[in-house]
Amino acid sequence: MEDYEFGTPALTRRQRKIATKSDRTRAQWNVLCQWFDTDVSAEDREPDRIDWLRALPFLGMHAGCLAVIWVGTSPVALGVAIALYAIRMFAITAFYHRYFSHRTFRTSRAVQFLFALIGASSVQRGPLWWAAHHRHHHRHSDTEADPHSPGHRGFLWSHIGWFLTPRNFRTDLARVPDFAGFPELRWLDRYDIAVPAVLAVGLFALGALLERTAPALGTSGAQMLVWGFLVSTVVLFHATFTINSLAHRFGSRPYATRDDSRNNALLALITFGEGWHNNHHFFPGTARQGFRWWEIDLTWYLLNVLAAFGLVRDMKPVPAWVAAKKDR
Numbered sequence: 001m002e003d004y005e006f007g008t009p010a011l012t013r014r015q016r017k018i019a020t021k022s023d024r025t026r027a028q029w030n031v032l033c034q035w036f037d038t039d040v041s042a043e044d045r046e047p048d049r050i051d052w053l054r055a056l057p058f059l060g061m062h063a064g065c066l067a068v069i070w071v072g073t074s075p076v077a078l079g080v081a082i083a084l085y086a087i088r089m090f091a092i093t094a095f096y097h098r099y100f101s102h103r104t105f106r107t108s109r110a111v112q113f114l115f116a117l118i119g120a121s122s123v124q125r126g127p128l129w130w131a132a133h134h135r136h137h138h139r140h141s142d143t144e145a146d147p148h149s150p151g152h153r154g155f156l157w158s159h160i161g162w163f164l165t166p167r168n169f170r171t172d173l174a175r176v177p178d179f180a181g182f183p184e185l186r187w188l189d190r191y192d193i194a195v196p197a198v199l200a201v202g203l204f205a206l207g208a209l210l211e212r213t214a215p216a217l218g219t220s221g222a223q224m225l226v227w228g229f230l231v232s233t234v235v236l237f238h239a240t241f242t243i244n245s246l247a248h249r250f251g252s253r254p255y256a257t258r259d260d261s262r263n264n265a266l267l268a269l270i271t272f273g274e275g276w277h278n279n280h281h282f283f284p285g286t287a288r289q290g291f292r293w294w295e296i297d298l299t300w301y302l303l304n305v306l307a308a309f310g311l312v313r314d315m316k317p318v319p320a321w322v323a324a325k326k327d328r
Contacts, residue, residue, distance in 0.1 A: 038192060048166075051166055058123075058164065064226065067222070067230070072223060080206075085239075088233075088236055089272050092124060093271060096130045096134075098287050098303075099112070100128075102284050102285065104286055105287045107312045107313070112182075113184050121196055126185065132171050132176045150249055151260055158244050159241045159245035160237075160241060200229045204225040242270075243267065247275060248260045251263045251264035253278050254278060257281045272298040287316050
């Protein structure tokens with residue numbers, strides 16, 4: 001005799017098991033597809049727990065750094081790694097942060113795209129995703145609604161955990177209406193693996209070419225890939241992430257803000273000026289974060305170089321009342 005529920009045959013235990021397995025397989029497949037296309041929906045996952053399947057490429061890059069043991073090193077590989085760290089750090093700090101997130105200067109569409117492209121090679125997702133989450137952070141800094149406050153979820157969560165969750169994979173375009181209309185930026189956001197993949201392949205090809213044509217340099221395709229892409233990118237990851245974690249824990253607070261942001265000179269050096277974080281949270285509407293002459297801000301200096309060549313303009317300065325104010 002068949003078992004009925006509400007006039008329809010009820011699923012057998014075996015059928016329910018098959019259906020559950022099918023749903024799980026579909027959800028896992030969607031996660032795999034999201035590695036290549038972030039517009040793929042995967043709504044079946046828990047929004048606030050780390051999605052380890054989606055995080056595998058991120059973890060794999062860290063594990064790949066161990067390959068330095070086998071590929072060795074050379075001056076040219078180290079030079080490329082340092083250069084790519086510096087170029088991409090500037091793209092993140094000047095454009096992903098000070099331009100896309102805060103609109104502290106103006107530039108042409110071509111320059112906007114060029115630095116969005118360089119920033120995308122940092123494997124910190126697209127410019128719209130980055131700016132949308134950063135604007136949300138400023139609105140809710142160090143409250144329960146802040147996705148990466150060390151005071152609420154701890155250091156590791158604020159440093160790396162938050163962006164590995166389904167809730168924070170999504171780009172809320174409503175937060176970036178001023179840039180959401182640019183199709184080239186939408187493309188970088190949707191296919192955020194494309195530019196890093198091209199960079200990785202290009203570095204391997206460069207190393208292989210140098211190994212063949214200039215063997216005295218002592219490099220190779222694998223070595224250039226490991227140092228130029230993996231090591232450089234992973235160091236860039238964690239240098240950038242310190243602003244979410246360490247810069248809300250360690251340092252001075254010359255301005256009394258509603259959050260726990262702090263100025264940290266060491267972090268300012270490795271992040272090209274972002275470590276003057278308490279300054280920034282007190283007055284985020286300026287292209288300069290080192291408010292005083294002795295607060296080294298490499299991003300600000302380099303933006304002035306671009307301005308001298310007419311590539312950026314209308315950089316918003318630090319107002320005199322802000323520079324003069326010091327609460328404690």
